[in-house]
Amino acid sequence: MTKQLIHRSPLGELEIPTVLEPVAAGVPFEVDDDIAASLLEQHELYELAKKPTVPELKAIAAERGIDITGLKKAADISAAIAAADAEEEGE
Structure with missing residues (x-):
C-alpha cells in the first residue's frame, strides 16, 4: 500500500527515497507505507496529504x-x- 505525504521543508525541493523527481514543499507525493511511517516520525517536516474536498x-x-x-x-x-x-x- 502507499500513502500520500507532503513536506514543509524551508529548504524547498527535497529528494525523497523512491520518488523519482525532487518534490517541492507542499506538493503531495506518494511513497510505500514503510517509507511513509519512517518519514512521518519527522512530524515537524512531513505530514499526511489532505485529500481535496x-x-x-x-x-x-x-x-x-x-x-x-x-x-x-x-x-x-x-x-x-x-x-x-x-x-x-x-x-
Whole structure:
C-alpha cells in the first residue's frame, strides 16, 4: 500500500527515497507505507496529504477549464482532472 505525504521543508525541493523527481514543499507525493511511517516520525517536516474536498476539486476543474458535468464524487472529479492533465502532457 502507499500513502500520500507532503513536506514543509524551508529548504524547498527535497529528494525523497523512491520518488523519482525532487518534490517541492507542499506538493503531495506518494511513497510505500514503510517509507511513509519512517518519514512521518519527522512530524515537524512531513505530514499526511489532505485529500481535496469536492468543492476544492470543482474549483480546480473550473480554473483549468475541465468539463466535469454530471460528476459528483471526489474520485470521479479527480480522475477527470488527471485525465485532462495526462492529455495535456501528451500534446
